[in-house]
Amino acid sequence: MPRLSLGLIVALIAVVAIVFTVKPYFGASGPPASRMGGGGGPAMLAGAPAQSYTIKTLAGADDGLDRYRGSVVLVNLWASWCAPCRSETPALERLYRDDRGKGLVVLGIDQGESAAAASAFAKEMNLSYPILLDEDQQYGRAYAAIGLPTSLVVDRTGHIVRGIDGELSLAQMHDAVDPLLQAHE
Amino acid sequence: MNVPAAYVGPVVRGVRLNANRAVALASALAGMALVFAQDVYPTWAGFHTWQYTAALVLATIAVLGYALDARKGTDGEVGRRLAIASIGAVVVIVAGIASGLLGPDTETIARAPGTVAPLPDVGAAGFFPVADPATIARGDAHVQIRRRDGSSTDVGPNERRFFGTTALETTPQMAAYVEARDASGGRLTITQPTNAAFLSPVLLFPERVTIAGRSLPSDSFSTPAVRRTIKAFYFSKDEVAAAAHGMPGREAVLLVVDEDASGKLAPGGIGFVPSGSDATIGGVRFHVTVGTYPALVISAVPSPPALWFGGLLFLGGLAYAFGFPQDVKLWESSKKDAPARE
Numbered sequence: 001m002p003r004l005s006l007g008l009i010v011a012l013i014a015v016v017a018i019v020f021t022v023k024p025y026f027g028a029s030g031p032p033a034s035r036m037g038g039g040g041g042p043a044m045l046a047g048a049p050a051q052s053y054t055i056k057t058l059a060g061a062d063d064g065l066d067r068y069r070g071s072v073v074l075v076n077l078w079a080s081w082c083a084p085c086r087s088e089t090p091a092l093e094r095l096y097r098d099d100r101g102k103g104l105v106v107l108g109i110d111q112g113e114s115a116a117a118a119s120a121f122a123k124e125m126n127l128s129y130p131i132l133l134d135e136d137q138q139y140g141r142a143y144a145a146i147g148l149p150t151s152l153v154v155d156r157t158g159h160i161v162r163g164i165d166g167e168l169s170l171a172q173m174h175d176a177v178d179p180l181l182q183a184h185e
Numbered sequence: 186m187n188v189p190a191a192y193v194g195p196v197v198r199g200v201r202l203n204a205n206r207a208v209a210l211a212s213a214l215a216g217m218a219l220v221f222a223q224d225v226y227p228t229w230a231g232f233h234t235w236q237y238t239a240a241l242v243l244a245t246i247a248v249l250g251y252a253l254d255a256r257k258g259t260d261g262e263v264g265r266r267l268a269i270a271s272i273g274a275v276v277v278i279v280a281g282i283a284s285g286l287l288g289p290d291t292e293t294i295a296r297a298p299g300t301v302a303p304l305p306d307v308g309a310a311g312f313f314p315v316a317d318p319a320t321i322a323r324g325d326a327h328v329q330i331r332r333r334d335g336s337s338t339d340v341g342p343n344e345r346r347f348f349g350t351t352a353l354e355t356t357p358q359m360a361a362y363v364e365a366r367d368a369s370g371g372r373l374t375i376t377q378p379t380n381a382a383f384l385s386p387v388l389l390f391p392e393r394v395t396i397a398g399r400s401l402p403s404d405s406f407s408t409p410a411v412r413r414t415i416k417a418f419y420f421s422k423d424e425v426a427a428a429a430h431g432m433p434g435r436e437a438v439l440l441v442v443d444e445d446a447s448g449k450l451a452p453g454g455i456g457f458v459p460s461g462s463d464a465t466i467g468g469v470r471f472h473v474t475v476g477t478y479p480a481l482v483i484s485a486v487p488s489p490p491a492l493w494f495g496g497l498l499f500l501g502g503l504a505y506a507f508g509f510p511q512d513v514k515l516w517e518s519s520k521k522d523a524p525a526r527e
Contacts, residue, residue, distance in 0.1 A: 017276045017494050053315065077384075079374045081410035111384055112374030113410070114366075135372055138315045140384025141299025147383060 041146045042163025050075075050154045053138040055109075058119050058131050065139075066158065071105045072180045073154040074173065077140050079111045080121040082148040084167040089125045091170040095177070096129040102181045103156070105130070111148065112137045155180055203260055206267065209251030213274035213499065216244030220281030220487055227345075227352040227484035232285045241282045248274050263506050270502025276495030280487035288350060288485020295358055295389055295480040297382030298326070304483065307348045308333055311481050316387060318362040322461075324477035328355055342479065352484045357477035359419055361388045361438050361460075364472040365408045373408045373469070387478060388438075390419050399424060401439075412445040413469055425457070435459045436475040442467025 050073075052066035065075065076092055078085035096106040106129040110118040115133055122131050134140065143152055146165055153162040153176045162176055219241060223232050231237055252271035255264030294302050298316040312329040320326050327339040330346065330353060340346050345354040363386050365373040375386040390402035402419040418439040420428060425437045442454035444467075451467030458464040460475035 011272065013272075013498075017491055018279045079410070081374065112372060112386070114370075114372040117371050117410075136315065136317060137375065137384040137386055138299055141297060141315060141382055144300065144382075145384050146381075 041165050042144050042150050042152060043165070045144060045152065045160045045163040048160050050152065050158050050160050051139075051142045052158075053134070053142070055135075055138070056115070056133045058115055058122060058133065060115075063130065063132050065107065065154065068105045068107065068154075069158050070156050071103050072156060072177055073105045073107055074177055075139070075143070075152040075154060076106060076108050077111055077134075077143065077145055077148060077150040078108055079113055079148055080117045085149040086121075086125075088149060088167045088169075089121075089127070091168065091173060093125065093127055093129065094170055095173045099177065099181060100129075104177055104181060107132065109134050109139050111140045111145075151176075153177055153180065203264070205251050205254065206260055206264060209248050209267075209271060212244040212247035213271065213278075216241055216248070216278040216281070217274055217496070217499070219244075220277050220284075221492070223281060223284055223486050224347075224352070224492075227486050228291045228354070228482055230291060232281075232485075233288070233290050234285075237285050238282055241278050241285070245275055245278050245282070248278070266506035266509075267502060269505060270499045273495045273498025273500070273502055276491055276498065277487075278495075280491035280495065284350060284485045284487040289483070291482065291484045293356065293480050293482050295391070297377075297380065297385040297389065298387050298478060299385065300382050302481065304330070304351075304353075304481075306483065306485075307351050307353070309348065311353075313479075313481075316360075316362070316478060318364070318474035321360050321362045321387065321476040321478060322474050324357050324479075326479050328353075328479050328481050340479075340481070347486060347489065350486055350488050352486045354482050354484075355479035356482050358480045359390055359402060360476055360478035361390070361404075361417065361419065362386055362474040362476075363388060363406060363417070363438075366470040366472075367411055368468065368470075370470075373410045376407045376409055377405070378407060379405060388417055389478065390417070394418065397428075399428075407445075408469055409445075411469060413451060413467060414443045414445055415467075415469075416441040416443075419475070420457070425459070435461065438473045438475065440464075440466050440471060440473075442469060 050065055052064045054062050054064040057063045065073065074095070092106050092108070096104065108127065108129060108131045110131060110133050112135060118131055118133055143150060143163065149167060151164045151168060152160050155161050161180065164176070219237070248271045252268040255268045258265060260267070289306055294311065296302050296313040298313055300313050302311040302313070304311050307330065309330050309332040312331060314326050314329065316326050325342055327341040329337050329339050331337040338346055340353050340355050342355060342357065345352055363375055365375060367373055376383055377385055388404040388406065390404045392403045393400050394403040396418065403416060405414065405416045407414045420437045420439060422434055422436055426434065437457045437459040439457050442451045443449060444451045454467030456464055456466040458471050458473040460473060463470055463472050
């Protein structure tokens, strides 16, 4: 049986080591951007876990998105000065009234305003769905909002199904949440 | 002592030095030091220059040339054993060349609090935490690195973390947390229409503007509820002292408030807001907290397994060459005719 020289074995090991040294620089890849968010607006968040921050309700109690785990949640980021937010609010209220019995929660999260401004808006619009106050605009930042309103559909497991920039009609809202509600029936 | 013909070096204290061996060892040590320096100062741009690569290539040629020669017995049994150490050094140096040539240049990623940056070189994502005014003032926010497998690591101020062939560390960048209220004290939404983080109340001053001969970091934001667009300019303590007499000795932000409707300066629309203080400018009451927020610095480093393997092979080779008697062989050479004398 032929004997291998020490030099040959060391050289072979060195070649293997060098190949492994260089390999990491080729084909490096990270998680798909769609699962990490950032840089592309709320649509890029589809599939990502929905981040939750504890903030206040209009009544001053602590609340946050994670408290609605198990329900389909339509998160709506809004502000009272935002004309498109004002325009879509009646449709949100209608959707909530139609589908809350099927496990839908509409969660309105005011961005950066005081309780007085948000309360006045909720009273004016006769809103029955929960309104939270995000004075530090944490949800707006975490959900890559590039404008208001911004809506996110979160499934029962707490993952974002869709992120939508801009005003939605009632039909568009139904299109977004009905498949998730029906999947549970 | 029977000295091989290749021994051509000088005689020091009665010991004949092999010039080739000395050059090879010096090249190996210098090359390895340059490579290990990448782990110590990973952000230095010099690691990605042709000069750095050229230096390592020269070291590789010197070490490899000696090793190939020594294997033939030109430097006796010690030289043959040193070939093992030489190969270890070459592995380390090639790891350095690969990192310098193939690794990405050092990059600084600045993101607004609450946002996420993909890190494809790491196979992870950097989560920039939501920061309140106190965190900005202390400057102690940690960037969280989350990998695909769900594991996560925090990178705090003055910390460095290694992920394979990448080093991550944070560097503080100036930041200001802005709060705005209307005339009745109601809080106002802050938006940054020109920023990727539209709803961030944290200014990161990405631009520089020259005002009165001073180059000042600048940013802008809006308070849409009262239809105001605001330009913000960062002033250090010294600049505040020079520009505004009687101001407290703190960092400050100069705010210039424009009316959206006219595009002109709002009445009383220009003024300083010292950090931690309130000021009413252009009909809006501002509170500004100046501090720092981390940016993530990504640098290429040599492959850790290669450094370990090569380093241990080098040390093992040295120990075998100089620490073992010449008649003790861990391996029987197949070259029976090779001279093994010194």
